[in-house]
Amino acid sequence: MRKLSLPDRPLEEQGAKIIVARRIRTLDDADTVASAMLVVNGLVAATGTLEECRTAARRYTAGEPELVDLGDAVVVPGFIDAHAHPLMLGQMMSWVDCGPQRAGSIPEIVALLRAAAERTPAGLPVRGYGYEQRNLAEQRHPTRFELDEVATDREVYLMNASGHGGVVNSFTLATYGVTRDTPDPQGGEFFRDADGELTGELSDAACNILTGVRGVKIGHHGPNFHLGDAPEEHVRQLEAAQRNFLAGGVTAIGDCQVSSREFDTYLRLSERAGLHVRVSMYLLSHLLDDALDMGLRGQFGNARLSFAGIKLYADGTLGGWTAYFPDGYVGDPCRTGQLYHEPAEYRKLIAKAHAAGLQTATHAQSPTAIEMVVSAIEAAQAADPRPDARHRIEHCGLPTPEQIARMADAGIRPVNQPQHYYNWGEGVEQAIGTPGERFNPLGEFVRAGVPVTISSDAPVAEPRPLEAIQASVTRVTRRGHKLGADDLVIDTATALRGHTIEAARSIGREDDLGSLQLGKRADFAVLAADLDEVPADEIGRIPVLQTWIDGTVRHIGAREAVTA
Secondary structure, X not given: OOOXXXXXXXXXXXXXXXXXXXXXXXOOOOOOEEEEEEEEOOEEEXXXXXXXXXXXXXXXXXXXXXXXXXXXXXXXXXXXXXXXXXXXXXXXXXXXXXXXXXXXXXXXXXXXXXXXXXXXXXXXXXXXXXXXXXXXXXXXXXXXXXXXXOOOOOOEEEEEOOOOEEEEOHHHHHXXXXXXXXXXXXXXXXXXXXXXXXXXXXXXXXXXXXXXXXXXXXXXXXXXXXXXXXXXXXXXXXXXXXXXXXXXXXXXXXXXXXXXXXXHHHHHHHHOOOOOOEEEEEEEHHHHHHHHHOOOOOOEEXXXXXXXXXXXXXXOOOOOOOOOOOOOEOOEOOOOOOEOOOHHHHHHHHHHHHHOOOEEEEEEOOHHHHHHHHHHHHHHHHHOOOOOOOOEEEEOOOOOHHHHHHHHHHOOEEEEOHHHHHHHHHHHHHHHOXXXXXXXOHHHHXXXXXXXXXXXXXXXXXXXXXXXHHHHHHOEOOOOOEOOOHHHOOOHHHHHHHXXXXXXXXXXXXXXXXOOOOOOEOOEEEEOOOHHHOOHXXXXXXXXXXXXXXXXXXXXXXXXXXXX
């Protein structure tokens, strides 16, 4: 793939410092473990022992380098979250948390939202997030009539944990002119009861209505979560999200649904020197022609903010039962989910992006949707071979073994989120039956020679890489249920690489990120214990003590929970 051109060194001149820790896991090809690391002007200049780093420092400075002693801590490369939605995360951090820790039933959700309505100025919307219908006592979605108990004079929107839809009140439907006779948009649905009346539930492309007249309109190119706030409020939301990522040890992010809203907010934060994490932007596919008209034929930007590729959608989500299963869901045979594009239309989009030299990242969960993606990439490669195209399949929940083999042959990189099955893996089994046990078959990828990349999909899950790694090596859900057979798990080393160097390859940044090697960025996380020093089911509780970017501390945490 065409790589991002980077300056020789970070903008800040920081001098030389030596980082000392009990273990510094470089994650180079030999998995070298050092006890010291020399950082010069934000780049790794040497690794080894303290004396070796002091000797190397003489090539860069006549004085004594600063010594940073991290004691018995463990240093790993900064985690790379190759698939997340930072602005959406920041926005939802200001919404009402209606997740399972806060609400176990629909009346409890209504109570939380009603309390928020009472403290929210008149006319402003009330927004909640995080419910997963199978976690509720009622085992169903709320209805618009139940949300009418929150408010009848303002918009009320409750987003599903999947991020692919939710429920609105009657006021919202009336405001945007949605009636029982309104046709479903391509790639979305306004759900109705047996009598044809709107229930208030909406999914995927139907969420376009929530953006208002002047909002970002993406048609059937994806679920529309691009809800508008004032630009300065978006900046505050992005700053809050950035702090959240840094607290988990994340130093680089692949933003996998960038519209004009996200792009504008990144630029605003960057202009005031407030963007600390690195962001690789994947523009949503409705902007493909705009990107090509501007001459984008590969990665473009700087070491902090760059364009990486194009994000597409094939189907919906397993969590929200909108992934495409043409024969219906076991849990609800009347539901089939949907495809966002007809296969011929989708194939043209992939061919256009591929021919221009762009990386694509397509959301696909069901075997039917994954087949559409794999076939389109195979056709694009046959017409215009690019051996290092690195096309991605996001989530890639239920590929068949035959599809996995073809992914290996085509160089397709799945980008998975083990926290999905950690948080609601039982729901996948309820939705589609026994095949759901294979959800995110990381072990099968390894055996087929398909590289593993791990990410959070924040805000669908919190950006906590250690929790994702724990889920990938145990496949045990939050409720203690083991999902699938033992051969679906991966080992700790593979999982760590999947959230660092393999994630760097998936965003095209392995030349400067993902491992602690000579000339690479000094981006790293400081942990209270090593991953192989604690029981597998406690990896997620290892404290992140510090997060560094370009040799500068950007987060300081607390030492608590699990230690070696």
